Amino acid sequence: MNRNFSREVENNMVNVLEIVEDEYIHPGTRMCAGCAMSLIYRFALKALGPKTILTVPASCLTVLHGMQGFCTTKLSVLHTPFATTGASASGIVASLEEKGLADEICVVAFAGDGGTTDIGIQALSGAAERGTNFIYACYDNEAYMNTGVQRSGSTPLGAFTATTPGGKTRPKKNMPKILEAHGISYVATANGSYPLDLYEKFKKARDIKGTRYIHILSACPPGWGYDPKDTIRIGRLANDTGFWPLYEISNGKFALSQPSKKFLDPAKRKDIEQYLSAQKRFSNISKQDIETYRNYIRDQWNEIKRRLENQ
Amino acid sequence: MTDLKKDYQKILASVQKPVIGEAGKTGTWSRLKPVIDLEKCIPAKSGKFICFNCWLYCPEAVVSREIPPKINLEYCKGCGICMEECPVNAISMEEVKFE
């Protein structure tokens, strides 16, 4: 039970009642019970509003939109081949510019971690380098879930997947850092367990020009191995252990987001074992890998601290 | 008309319609359904527009933001997130007969 019901609400800029009441996804989708991506998409669309065109590559999110003839969302969605997300967004933007609609309509690419960190990275990097005027959102469930949990570049160290039966031997690729290196106007991290923070970030990104990148940790009950009711709790642990800090970088200026701020103090962080032991995918993780996690988290936060002090 | 134009018109004609229950009545996915105890629920008890964690965290958007909050059991998948996130334990998962 979450006794801190007002924690996010009180600390945040928005109140639950200030969130747009309109829903853009009809209930009765094909997503698993307890899917964080459904919640993430729900709040992202609320923040983006009806004047949005989406482009989506193969992923669980494709399936959310439904089979031929009918769909679940009330917005325009282009289903694009896997590697082409960034390129297809560039094409939509070019056509809107030609029609004089570029200021009115927001173009948003929404892709999984496989489609972003591996298969679509070239097209995304190209679009970001050109400064294409669009939002790229990656929902990161840390594997190729739609095809049965194969490892991606975003799968974390020690995680079991169908293609890493002994646990992944390499760490997670830091995609937000890669996008930041492109010098784009906005980079942010988010987490499905903090829908108010996520909502604010999409609203903010909508009003910025240039390439905006939002990377969202998205808990997945069947892929991560936990009970669907625990989706929010698991995502919260990723934040509270310091593993997945929430931040935004607007025109080079770094700021920690409210849910992660207090974890600058290492004493406030929970031990990473609480996060790992709650998920079956880490059930065979070695002591050595857990130590690697502890060092990674320590170094990550030292870097954040230095950055905040020196900017 | 050229073949290309005809193909394009066919594509336009197949534009998908947004519908409720694209995957059918997803309420049938689970026997256990959330039931709100209105004696405990904060907005129901106080008459104030506060809390609504159940509305906020529901991935399926089947909880309404009204006093008292209502759950559309026809499409609720029974994940139990609302039960976990209710600050006063007002929601329990119970076997609800579903037609």
Ligand SMILES: Cc1ncc(C[n+]2csc(CCOP(=O)(O)OP(=O)(O)O)c2C)c(N)n1
């Ligand atoms: C070119 C191509 N290769 C492979 C596939 C099969 N495929 C469909 S969805 C998917 C997994 C996508 O993983 P990710 O981007 O992480 O999204 P998720 O399913 O996890 O939401 C794969 C491999 C495809 N549709 N197209």
Ligand code: SF4
């Ligand atoms: S596999 Fe994971 S990401 Fe895909 S629909 Fe199910 S819970 Fe969501």
Ligand code: SF4
């Ligand atoms: S979360 Fe619990 S207390 Fe809050 S509105 Fe829902 S049922 Fe009522």
Ligand code: SF4
């Ligand atoms: S059980 Fe899950 S789907 Fe049903 S109302 Fe609660 S959060 Fe929504």
Ligand SMILES: [Mg+2]
């Ligand atoms: Mg994935």
